[in-house]
Amino acid sequence: xxxxxxxxxxxxxxxxxxxxxxxxxxxxxxxxxxxxxxxxxxxxxxxxxxxxxxxxxxxxxxxxxxxxxxxxxxxxxxxxxxxxxxxxxxxxxxxxxxxxxxxxxxxxxxxxxxxxxxxxxxxxxxxxxxxxxxxxxxxxxxxxxxxxxxxxxxxxxxxxxxxxxxxxxxxxxxxxxxxxxxxxxxxxxxxxxxxxxxxxxxxxxxxxxxxxxxxxxxxxxxxxxxxxxxxxxxxxxxxxxxxxxxxxxxxxxxxxxxxxxxxxxxxxxxxxxxxxxxxxx
Numbered sequence: 001x002x003x004x005x006x007x008x009x010x011x012x013x014x015x016x017x018x019x020x021x022x023x024x025x026x027x028x029x030x031x032x033x034x035x036x037x038x039x040x041x042x043x044x045x046x047x048x049x050x051x052x053x054x055x056x057x058x059x060x061x062x063x064x065x066x067x068x069x070x071x072x073x074x075x076x077x078x079x080x081x082x083x084x085x086x087x088x089x090x091x092x093x094x095x096x097x098x099x100x101x102x103x104x105x106x107x108x109x110x111x112x113x114x115x116x117x118x119x120x121x122x123x124x125x126x127x128x129x130x131x132x133x134x135x136x137x138x139x140x141x142x143x144x145x146x147x148x149x150x151x152x153x154x155x156x157x158x159x160x161x162x163x164x165x166x167x168x169x170x171x172x173x174x175x176x177x178x179x180x181x182x183x184x185x186x187x188x189x190x191x192x193x194x195x196x197x198x199x200x201x202x203x204x205x206x207x208x209x210x211x212x213x214x215x216x217x218x219x220x221x222x223x224x225x226x227x228x229x230x231x232x233x234x235x236x237x238x239x240x241x242x243x244x245x246x247x248x249x250x251x252x253x254x255x256x257x258x259x260x261x262x263x264x265x266x267x268x269x270x271x272x273x274x275x276x277x278x279x280x281x
Contacts, residue, residue, distance in 0.1 A: 027070035037176030045074035
C-alpha cells in the first residue's frame, strides 16, 4: 500500500511539470503588418516547411482549393477599400484561398474567416473578390511558406505568396491620393502651419502641383516665427523643381544657417550639397 501511495504522490507531483512542456509548432504562426500609402494591411497565417517534399502538383494538388498555408485559413485585413484587377474589395478581413495550377492560380478573398483549413461547404456568396494570376518560377528555393507585401508604392503593392520555387503576386491598389486629398481639403478649412507644411510636402513628393506646394510651404513658414530648417529645406527643393535655382540657393542658405544653429549635421550636409549642385547651373 505504501508503494502505491508513493507512486500516486510521485504522479501528482510530476503532473504539473508535464502540463508545462513546450514543443515547437510544425507550422508556426506569423503576422505581417505593412503600411501601403495610407492604408494599413495585416496578414495572419501559418508557415509550413517543405522538408524535402515536392509541394505544388503533389502535396498541394493542382486544380484543388487550398487553404493557402496550414492550420486555420490565412487572413488579410485592409483598412481601406482596395482595387484588385479593376474590382473593388471593401475594407475588412478576408480569408485567402487559392486554387493552384501549373500555369494559373485562382485567388479568392472569402468573407468567412472562421475555417480550419478550407470551408466544409463552399459558399459562393461569401467570395468578396476573385482574381487570376500567373505563377512565376524562382531561381532559388523557398523552404518555408511565405506571404509578404512587396513592391511598395504610394498607390499600390503586391501581395506575394511563395513556396518551393513558385511565387505569385497579386497587385492591389490603395486610395492614397483620394485619402490624402480629402485630408488636405478638410485640414485647409482651418489649417495650422503643420497642415500647410504637410500639404506642400505631399504635392512635392507626389509630383503634383508645384506652385501649390510652394504656396502651402510659404504659408507654413509665414505662420512659423522660428522658420524651421526642415521647412526651409523643403521650400528650396520645391523652388529647384520649379526651375528657380537662384531662389532655391537663397532658401537653402537660410536652411543651412538654421541647421547649423540646431547642430543638425544631416541637414547641414544636404543643404551644402544642394547649394553646390544648384550653383553649377
